[in-house]
Amino acid sequence: MGFWLELAATGLITGGIYALVAMGLNLQYGLMRIMNISHGEFLMLGAYLTWLAHTVFDINPVAFLPVVAIVLFFGGLAVYRLCFRRIARTSPSVDVIEARSLLVGFGLMYLVQNAALLAWGADMRGYSYLADAVEIGGARFAANRLLAFGFAIAASLALLALLRWTIFGKAVRAMMQSPTGAQLVGIDTAVLHPVVFGAGLALAGMAGGLLSMVYEITPSMGEPYTVTALIVITLGGLGSAAGCLAGGLLLGLVEAFGMHFTNPSLKTLLSYGVFIGVLLARPKGLFAR
Amino acid sequence: MPEMLLRARGVYVRFGGLVAVDRVDLEVRAGELVGVIGPNGAGKTTFFHTLSGVLAPTAGQLIVGGEDLTGHAAHEFANHGVARTFQTPRVFRDMSAEDNVRFGLEFAGRRRKHARDAFDNPAAILDLLGLGDVAAIPAGGLTPAKQRLLEIGMALGARPRVLLLDEVAAGLTHAEVDATAQLIRRVRDEAGLAVIWIEHAVRVLMNYVERVAVLHQGAKIADGDPRKVARDPAVVEAYLGEEGGGERKAA
Amino acid sequence: MTANLRYTITAVLAAGVALAFMPWLLSDFLLSLALSCLMYVALASSWSMFSGATNYLSLATSAFFGIGAYVTAWGLETLPYALAVPLGGVIAGAFAALVGAAVLHLRGAYFAVLTFGLGELVRHSITYFEKTYARTVGRVLSDPPEAVTVYLTVLLITVATVATCAAVRASRFGLALAGVGADEERAQTLGVNTRRVKIAGFALSAFFAGALGAAMAVRWTYIEPMSVFNPFIGFQTVLIAMIGGAQTLLGPVVSAVVFSLFSELLRLQFPYAYLMLLGLLLIVLVLYLPGGIGSLFRGRWARA
Numbered sequence A: 001m002g003f004w005l006e007l008a009a010t011g012l013i014t015g016g017i018y019a020l021v022a023m024g025l026n027l028q029y030g031l032m033r034i035m036n037i038s039h040g041e042f043l044m045l046g047a048y049l050t051w052l053a054h055t056v057f058d059i060n061p062v063a064f065l066p067v068v069a070i071v072l073f074f075g076g077l078a079v080y081r082l083c084f085r086r087i088a089r090t091s092p093s094v095d096v097i098e099a100r101s102l103l104v105g106f107g108l109m110y111l112v113q114n115a116a117l118l119a120w121g122a123d124m125r126g127y128s129y130l131a132d133a134v135e136i137g138g139a140r141f142a143a144n145r146l147l148a149f150g151f152a153i154a155a156s157l158a159l160l161a162l163l164r165w166t167i168f169g170k171a172v173r174a175m176m177q178s179p180t181g182a183q184l185v186g187i188d189t190a191v192l193h194p195v196v197f198g199a200g201l202a203l204a205g206m207a208g209g210l211l212s213m214v215y216e217i218t219p220s221m222g223e224p225y226t227v228t229a230l231i232v233i234t235l236g237g238l239g240s241a242a243g244c245l246a247g248g249l250l251l252g253l254v255e256a257f258g259m260h261f262t263n264p265s266l267k268t269l270l271s272y273g274v275f276i277g278v279l280l281a282r283p284k285g286l287f288a289r
Numbered sequence B: 001m002p003e004m005l006l007r008a009r010g011v012y013v014r015f016g017g018l019v020a021v022d023r024v025d026l027e028v029r030a031g032e033l034v035g036v037i038g039p040n041g042a043g044k045t046t047f048f049h050t051l052s053g054v055l056a057p058t059a060g061q062l063i064v065g066g067e068d069l070t071g072h073a074a075h076e077f078a079n080h081g082v083a084r085t086f087q088t089p090r091v092f093r094d095m096s097a098e099d100n101v102r103f104g105l106e107f108a109g110r111r112r113k114h115a116r117d118a119f120d121n122p123a124a125i126l127d128l129l130g131l132g133d134v135a136a137i138p139a140g141g142l143t144p145a146k147q148r149l150l151e152i153g154m155a156l157g158a159r160p161r162v163l164l165l166d167e168v169a170a171g172l173t174h175a176e177v178d179a180t181a182q183l184i185r186r187v188r189d190e191a192g193l194a195v196i197w198i199e200h201a202v203r204v205l206m207n208y209v210e211r212v213a214v215l216h217q218g219a220k221i222a223d224g225d226p227r228k229v230a231r232d233p234a235v236v237e238a239y240l241g242e243e244g245g246g247e248r249k250a251a
Numbered sequence C: 001m002t003a004n005l006r007y008t009i010t011a012v013l014a015a016g017v018a019l020a021f022m023p024w025l026l027s028d029f030l031l032s033l034a035l036s037c038l039m040y041v042a043l044a045s046s047w048s049m050f051s052g053a054t055n056y057l058s059l060a061t062s063a064f065f066g067i068g069a070y071v072t073a074w075g076l077e078t079l080p081y082a083l084a085v086p087l088g089g090v091i092a093g094a095f096a097a098l099v100g101a102a103v104l105h106l107r108g109a110y111f112a113v114l115t116f117g118l119g120e121l122v123r124h125s126i127t128y129f130e131k132t133y134a135r136t137v138g139r140v141l142s143d144p145p146e147a148v149t150v151y152l153t154v155l156l157i158t159v160a161t162v163a164t165c166a167a168v169r170a171s172r173f174g175l176a177l178a179g180v181g182a183d184e185e186r187a188q189t190l191g192v193n194t195r196r197v198k199i200a201g202f203a204l205s206a207f208f209a210g211a212l213g214a215a216m217a218v219r220w221t222y223i224e225p226m227s228v229f230n231p232f233i234g235f236q237t238v239l240i241a242m243i244g245g246a247q248t249l250l251g252p253v254v255s256a257v258v259f260s261l262f263s264e265l266l267r268l269q270f271p272y273a274y275l276m277l278l279g280l281l282l283i284v285l286v287l288y289l290p291g292g293i294g295s296l297f298r299g300r301w302a303r304a
């Protein structure tokens, strides 16, 4: 019993992080048609910031999370201003916006990842924080994983609440359903777009900060998370934050159990299998009506 | 009786909770010029999407030249002789006007000959439309009015048997509308096509078509001789909400 | 065949013949430099053939390249090199057709991100397969062909790739691909079976990448998944093609030569700064010159 619980919990813990990473990307894509392939790179930046703060200035990683979020939020505003705003303004159609922002994201990935390599080298980095095991219901978990899970879920739920109950969230949802309609009732894209883009990067950065407590980090750690985020978006449905949370947790579980029953080196195969299966059978996501 | 080219039976389209096209039947024979009118949002464009295979109807049946194409992809509709224009022009912006017309000739148009080989090369089609002098210009650089004409040229390149025109006269002056209508009649006569012509503004169509169908909130409320349809109480009622709908330009 | 196409293909063949003498004129170092140039010319051209025309951003080049390389790694003991190379292309092409059939009906962004992870997927699968069934992590090529043979093979593939690109651009198939890139639905309403065209284009482009992988594999005497599925190869290809202008014929060719040389010269001393620069260059170009540098020279010679 303890073993199965542990397996399920492992899956949920990874899944919580997946959800957090995917949510930002999903909002950006749903709202602006920006599929930012460099999303994982900003997660990596969040991880490195946290690692630096902890190892150089001895700052508690958890206390540092809000700083990571704020730094990446403003970084996101800058990136939006410098790159994506121009694309949105000069492209003749949404398909062109999508194609060009993919390429810019690709360029950003190269830029950011190699900047990190230049700054910190290719070596694995890490630190030990709350690595002691905690026992819950006969299952043992590293404390930092539980913490990461808790924060990931809390941040995801906070975002859901924000979308559901605040004026800002309502504007974002209105915008996704009907861009022209929302503009008619006075929703201002010039504010909404950069803010949502920044928020997406802030979420990715926080996920990176949480991951740095659990795993070793490298400049190339972000890439797989970008792919995973897209898989989660596919599972949960485009533009749906709640779908993302469910999809992320589900994917975490599928990976954990799948690896247990087959082989750990098949993890990528498993998530790809899920991805392609869902794309073929339910292209609008598992939870679409 | 001329050959039945297109038959829509009980076509029904739902977007979530909204019924955009509500069990519409329409039959078109070779050589016919049929108008479809209806207020904005009546479902005309959506109906065309189903007739051209761009959108599979939620329910209903589409028979093209005797063959049931319900649920088939758009290129099969094209290959069976259905060609259309889009309300907002969707020309290939980076290709020259000539290549835009050639495109249809290379694909759907390759399988057929027109009854009279008047439109077998891009130059002839462009000349017919009065676009001969802009043949080499990238289509994205043409004025919106010319892009709309080019849309017709692209469709003619596909050597259609059924030509679907979505608000090709929108935004034109009275004289231009008249010229476009003459053109459409000429094409219809020379190539023996069936033409279905959507227009939002009532008056535009009534003078030029022999038969008109009226869509209102997705449903067909009238179908027949334009003069009779114009006096049909249900039609008058439908357009009443739109005072002066005849003059208003489509969105 | 139009006069223009005949002219282009003649030029490509002539260049090929001239380059065939290089092994006897160049030092070993320069020859290996020439080999990298040829490889990127072929990769960037074949990438542009599909992705440049259709605007479907494929990041799968390294997956196809790696598949080709593994065909050589597995097959070279029983097959002659001359057979392993086309076989690598065919298998990569078949794989692309399979993947394409599953995902090419989706929006461009899904396609891009899916292909982004494809190299990883294949790499993991092969690693798993090798560990479980062959009980090895890499393979040593016992009897690799001569450097001259490799060079001439790669040259042949490159010439074939560029000539095919030119021919495709002038053909109905090329027009259909361009239609998909311009407005897929509109192309469909004019009679293009867009799904089939996309799958065929993707597979054809993968064929050349796979053949190259198979031909180049023998340069490593020890083949392991980590080195032949190097994502860098695929990324570099995209950057080169986009910077040169993926909708032109000559843009990717020139760009590939220039950047392969830069890459060899700068990568050793300033590896990260060089790659940062590439990324930055791509961003600036997409923002201010979306057609790539080649689009500045949209003369007859660039469009073929």
Ligand SMILES: Nc1ncnc2c1ncn2[C@@H]1O[C@H](COP(=O)(O)OP(=O)(O)O)[C@@H](O)[C@H]1O
Residues within 6 Å of the ligand: B015, B018, B020, B038, B039, B040, B041, B042, B043, B044, B045, B046, B047
């Ligand atoms: N893709 C779509 N999704 C949801 N609703 C749609 C879609 N396309 C059209 N509609 C709705 O269907 C109705 C009919 O639209 P349309 O066919 O464009 O009308 P018309 O061409 O007669 O003006 C409108 O209410 C429109 O808002």
Ligand SMILES: [Mg+2]
Residues within 6 Å of the ligand: B044, B045, B046, B087
């Ligand atoms: Mg309409």
